[in-house]
Amino acid sequence: MTVTKILCRHTETLPKETMEFLRGIAEDYAKVKAAVYERYSGIKNMNRLTPVFDIQREMRASGLRAQLNLPVVYYELAVSEAVTNIKTNWSRIKDKIRQEIRDRENLTADERKYMRTILKIDSVYWAVLNRRNYEMPQNMQGIEIDAHRLNNLLCRLTRKFLVKPKVRGANQFKVTPAGYKYKDGGIYLVSRLPRRRIFLPLKDTLVTNRQIRINIDDNRARIQIPVDVDTKENNSADSVYIYVGYKDALTLSNGHIYGKGLENLVTPETERLNAKNRERSKVRMFSERQAEAGEYAKAERIVKNNLGKKKYEAQKSRAREQTQNYINTEINRMIEDENPGRIFIAKPALKKRVKSFVKAINRGYARSFAGYIRRRLAEKCRVLGIDFVMVGVRDARKICSKCGAEGICDREGFHCASCGYKDTPANNAAVNIEKAALEMEKI
Ligand SMILES: [Zn+2]
Structure with a gap:
């Protein structure tokens, strides 16, 4: 079996003109995406996102490409990438609505079922949002509900959660295979001028015939190349049960810890x-x-001199990269040391939408790396042929792994008033994950 892996290659330091070319393409690429968001992210076009060809045809006819003088090999991918992001945006909106449906206590079981069914069928959901007629889905026929009221609720919730996707920074773009060529130890990119190509020297060459992504750094570029790799045969019969945490990245039910002191990097x-x-x-x-006092020039100067994004973002991403490197190294070390055939982790808990009024706490959560750790673990497992299993565990941190009573988790750690058991919260949780996994295997 083969899986696709994304490899990353840095170019050599690039001359100024090359960097300007790359930035120019990235800026136009971002403009195309923004234009697609503007036109297609609303409720009117929700049912037209798949397949992408219609939108591609319309964007081709829109004249934007000629206006920007952006080569097709970049333009088309900007369009399809934007459409993909709009689709992701919609599934996020639906997830949020589903959560509301679950949390609202005044809905009956039938009403919940109706709303969930609508969300499942895009054409019907579209009709509801656009106040068009639609055929009642089969499984809801003959069931008495106030569809009008529920449709209004769906519209209201959609309005509440629908936010137009934003283009975040113009520092990357994708190229189709027709847009680049490997030669002379690097790649040649299609430029805005016919028959003229821009050379990016690479430290090592990796040949592919797929779409590649170019990321722009200060004075060089990073190229993301998808390659097919054979999954390794994995014969290990060992299972590990992992709690993914904030304090330490990975705590195993056998007591081993990897990514120790992650919080010292994050906090x-x-x-x-x-x-x-x-x-x-x-x-x-x-x-x-x-500005309110009429000092517009001064107000603008203050913003310009003090609220620059560049340095702020650069520092932020450097710190993030450092943390991610640490996490990856530790995941690799764990796999090497434990040689697992299967890895079990807890299914991520659905976040309750209770906003804390303390902004710092919200931001603390936002900077948690748990999602990143899970994604990297899953990807590693895929490539190495390790089974990756998510187990549903309720309150893994709160329940005592010895006796099953509800315990207390605080600064001191985990302790159980019922049986007197004491442990670190992470280790207690890891043992609970192991128990849940073994229970699941029995069925
Ligand atoms: Zn106990």
Whole structure:
């Protein structure tokens, strides 16, 4: 069996003109995406996103490509990438609505079923949002519900959660295979001028015939290349049960810990960002006051001199990369040391939508790397032929892994008043995950 893996290759340091070319393409690429978001992310076009050809045809006819003078090999991918993101956006919206459906206590079982059914069938959901007629789905026929009221609720919830996707930074773009060529130890990219190509020297060459992504750094580029790799044969019969945490990245039910002290990397950076953001919002308020007083030039100057995004974002992404490197190294070390045939982790808990009024806490959560760790683990397992299993566990941190009673998790760790058991919260949770996994295997 083969799986696709994304490899990353840095170019050599690039001359100024090359960097300008890359930035120009990335900027136009972002403009195309923004145009697609503008036109197609609303409720009117929700049912037209798959297949992507219609939108591609319309975008081709829109004249935007000629206006930007952006070669087809970039333009088409900008369009399809934007459509993919709109689709992801819709599934996120639906997830949020489903959560509301579950949490609202005044809905009956039939009403919940009706709303979930509508969300499942795009053409019907579209009709509801656009106030068109539709045929009642088969499984709801003959069931008495106030469809009108429920449709209104669906519309309201959609309006609440529908946010147009945003283009985040213009520093990357994709190229179709027709747009690049390997030669002379690097790749030649199609430029805006006919028959002229731009050369990106690579430290090592990796040949592929797939779409590649170019990321732009300060004075060089990073190229993401998908390659098919054979999955390794894995004969190990060992299972490991892992709690993914904030304090330490991976705690195993056998007591081993990998990614120890992850929080020492994450917490100072979170605190630094919080302090920085407080400072920035003070400056912003000051500038707004100047603007209110009619001092527009001054207000603008304050923003320009103090609220630059470049350095702020660069520092943020450097810290993030450092943390991600640490996580990856530790995942590799875990797999090497434990040689598992199967890895069990807990299914991520659906977050309750209770917003904390303490912004710093919200931001702390937002900077949690748990999602990243899970994704990397899953990918590693895929490539190495390790079974990756998510187990549903309720309150893995709260329940005592010895006796099953509800215990207390605080600064001191986990302790159970019922049987007196004491442990670290992570280890207690890992043992609970092991128990749940073994229970699941029995069935
Ligand atoms: Zn106990």
